[in-house]
Amino acid sequence: MPQLNPAPWFLILIFSWLVFLTVIPPKVLAHKFNNEPTTTNTEKSKPEPWNWPWH
Structure with missing residues (x-):
């Protein structure tokens, strides 16, 4: 059974x-x-207060 001979198949695999x-x-x-990623600004923005009318 020639298919059990590993010599040629191992060389083909390598x-x-x-x-x-x-x-x-x-x-x-x-x-x-x-689209390459762009660097964002590292300084933190100051959050602005919400001025929602609470009725």
């Missing part, structure tokens, strides 16, 4: 993972997001 690990990460890391 080679395919080597290809995946060298090709895919640079493509993923080169991805640019369309």
